[in-house]
Amino acid sequence: MPSSTAPYIGRFAPSPSGPLHMGSLVAAMASYLDAKVHHGAWLLRIEDLDYDRNVDGADAAILASLRRCGMTWDGEATWQSRRLPLYEAALQRLREDGLVYACGCSRKEIHDSVLRAGAAGNGAMVYPGTCRHGLAPGKVARGLRLRVPDGEAAVYGFVDRWHGALRQHLADEAGDFIVLRGDGYWAYQLAVVVDDGEQGVTQVVRGADLLDSTPRQLYLQDALGLPHPGYLHVPVVNNALGEKLSKQTGALAFDTGTPALDLLASALLPAARFLGLDVQANNLDDFWRRAIPAWARRLSERP
Template sequence: MTTVTGYIGRFAPSPSGPLHAGSLVAALASFLDARVHGGRWLLRIEDIDETRTVAGAADDIIDTLAALDMPSDGPVLVQSRRKDRYQLARDRLGALAYPCGCSRKEIADSRVGTASDGAALYPGTCRHGLAPGKVARTLRLRVPDAGQAGELVRFDDRWLGRQSQHLATDVGDFVLQRADGFWAYQLAVVVDDAEQGVTDVVRGADLLDSTARQIYLQGQLDYPTPRYLHLPLLMNEVGEKFSKQNGAQALDLARPLEELQRAAGFLGLETQAARDREAFWTLALAGWNARFGPRP
C-alpha cells in the first residue's frame, strides 16, 4: 500500500439542494481535521449523477461554506467536467472491468446472496462474456473470488476502529458505469481523491460500506489509500438519515454561529461558551485536536 504524506482533506457534497444540518456536520469535521493537522481543505462538487443536480445548488453550497468561514483552499473540482479522467481510469483497469447485460430484476431473480447494503449480490453472470442476444447495460469491476488474496479488505477507521469486508460475499462485482451512461460514484471518488492528492477522508458513516470497494479499486489503479474517519449520522425524529430526500431544511445563515454550534455539539465539541465565530473556532479546533489531532 502506498504511503501518503502532507495532509489534504476534502468535503464533497452533491448539488441536489442547499446545505443542511447533516451535511454541515461532515463539512465541519473535515474542515477541523484539516486545520488541526496543518493541512489543506478542498471542496469537490459531486455531480456525476447529473439527474440529481439542482440548478444553482453548487454555487449556493460554495457561498454557504464561505459564509460559515470554510472556504476551499484550492480550486473547486466539479465531477461532471471530468468524464475523460474516469474513462482513462477505466482503460487502465483493462479486463478487470467487463460489460454486464443483467437488469436489476434478473439479478434479484437469480439471487445468490445479499450484499452488505441489502441489495441482491451479483452472481457473476457476465464475468466470462455476454450471453447471446444480451446487450451491455453496465460496466462492472471483477473482485477476487472468496478465499483469494485481496478478497478481504481491512482498514483502520479513525472513529470506528478496525474494519473489514469480504468483497466476494459482502459486495460482489460492483458497477463502475451505470446503465444510464453515468460513471458510478465508486470510480469517480477514487479517481478524484487520487488526483486531488487527498490523504484523509472524513465523511458520514453511510459511506462506510463503500470504503472497502474504494480501497480495492485504489489498489488496482496503483493509487494511494487515504486514512478514513466515518462520522455518526445526524438523524431526524423518525430515525432516518438527515438528508434533502427526507425533507432536511437549508441552514439558517441569519444565525451562522448557532448552526455551527449545533453541528459541533453533535460531534461532541463544547462550543456553547462562544459569543462570536472567532471564539467558536478557537474552541472547536481545541476540542477536535484533543480527540483527533496529531500524536507524538
C-alpha cells in the first residue's frame, strides 16, 4: 500500500498519437481512482517525444476527453517536449558516472546477433553488448546505451500492488538499453524516470504491458539518485485477435462527441467492469461517487 507519511502523487501520461481509446481509458481510470482513494494529487503529462508518431491536435483531444469523462487533473498539464533540458542534465550525469556508451549497431545487426546468441544456447535474447568497449572501426554512433550491472547487482525486484512480487535480472533479461535514440529522440525509459522524479510522483499506475520496463526504470532511478515510486500495473485491453488495444492495432476513439449519458454507458461503465468494479450509475457524478469506494474494495482483493 502507498506510504501513509508521504503525500500521494500519481499521474496519467498518454502519448498524443491519436485520441484516447478504451485501453487508455482503463489506464486513466485506474490511475485517477487510485489517486482519489488515497486523497492524493493526479497529474497529467503528455508524452510527446516520439515526434514521428504525434498527431496534430491529439493532445487537445485527450484533455477534452478526460474532462468530458469527469476526470480533472491537479495543476497544469505538462508536455515532455517542453522539458528537454531535464533530460540533457540527466544524460550528463550518467556520462560523468561512465554509464553511457555509443552504440553503432543497426536493428538488423542486433537481430542477427541475438539469433546467433540464441543458437549458441545461452538464451540471451537481449542486446549482446557489441559496442560496450567502443565502436568498431568504421562504425558511427546510432544511439546511446545505458550500461547495466552484472551478477547479483543486476537483479531488480519490486512488489507490484496488483501482481505481487516480481524480479528481473537486467543483464540477462534486458541488457544495456537505449537512452538516446539515433534520430536524436529521447528514449522512453530515461524520459519517464526523469519526469516522475522531477514531478515527485510517488505511485505509478499504468498498464501491465509496461511491467517489463519497471526494473530498468528502478535501475535508472538509482543511477540518477531518484527515489523509487510504488507501482501498480492493471491488465491491458486486447482486441479480438488478442493483441493489446492501441492505435497501431486499430483501436478506435471511445469519445465521439456523444452526450455524457451515452459516454457513461458506452465507455466509463465498460472500463469500470474491465477493472472488476461493480458500479451502477445514472450520471457522471454518480459514477465517480460509486467508483472510488469500488476501487478501494478491488485493491483489498489484490495480494
